[in-house]
C-alpha cells in the first residue's frame with residue numbers, strides 16, 4: 001500500500017483486501033484519518049470492483065453504520081448506481097430530477113442537503129469511466145469558500161432560514177467539531193417552492209454568488225476517476241460535483257453514504 005499526495009489529493013494505491021485483517025484495519029484507519037483531516041478527501045486507487053460491491057461495502061461498514069436509506073429507493077442496496085438513466089434523467093419520490101441520472105454537468109453540492117442529519121461521509125467507486133474521458137470529478141473545500149465569501153455573506157448563510165424537506169436550516173454552521181456546510185442549490189430552490197418559503201432577494205444574491213464561486217476553477221480540484229478508483233469525502237467540508245458526460249455515456253459509479261463513527265469534524269475542528 002502506498003500513501004502519496006498527488007495533484008493536491010492524498011492517494012492510496014493497491015489497498016489490501018478485507019481478508020488481510022491487520023493491513024485492512026490499517027488501511028481503514030488511514031482512510032478515516034484522511035477524510036477527517038484538513039484534506040477532507042482521499043483517493044483510493046485499485047479498490048476491486050465486484051458484482052455485489054463487497055469491498056466498497058466492507059470499507060463503508062468499517063467506517064460507520066451503512067444504511068439502506070443511503071441508497072435511492074429504486075435500488076434497495078447499500079451501494080447506489082450513479083449512471084445516466086435516460087436522455088432527460090429520472091425523478092425521485094418527490095418528483096425532483098435525480099441530477100446524477102442525466103449526462104449534464106452537476107454543480108458542486110453536498111449530499112442529502114434536504115434531510116435533517118445528512119451523512120457525513122460519501123464514497124464514490126468507479127466501475128466504468130465515461131468512454132470519452134468526460135465526467136471529471138470536482139471537489140471544492142469549505143475552507144476556501146470561507147476565505148472568498150465576505151463576512152456579511154457568511155452571516156446570511158449561517159441564518160437558520162433556508163428551506164429544506166424538514167423545515168428551515170442553515171447552510172453554514174458551527175458545531176463542536178468545527179464549521180460545516182450543507183448545500184444543494186436545486187434543492188434549496190425546490191423546497192422554497194414546495195414549502196411556499198420564497199428566498200429573500202438578499203438570500204438569492206448570496207446563493208448566486210456562492211454558485212459563481214463554486215464554478216470558478218481557481219480553487220476547485222478536478223480529476224478523472226478511473227476504473228477501481230474510489231474517492232471518499234467529508235460531506236461536511238467538501239462540496240463535490242462533476243463536469244458534463246458524453247451523450248449516452250455508460251459511466252458507472254457506485255456510491256455509498258454513511259454516518260462515520262465517531263462523526264467527522266468540520267473546518268477548524270480536526
Ligand SMILES: O=C(O)CCC(=O)C(=O)O
Nearest residue numbers: 082100111137240241242
Ligand atoms: O456523477 C458524479 O460524479 C457525482 C454524482 C453525485 O454527486 C451524486 O450522485 O450525488
Ligand SMILES: [Fe+2]
Nearest residue numbers: 109110111240
Ligand atoms: Fe453528490
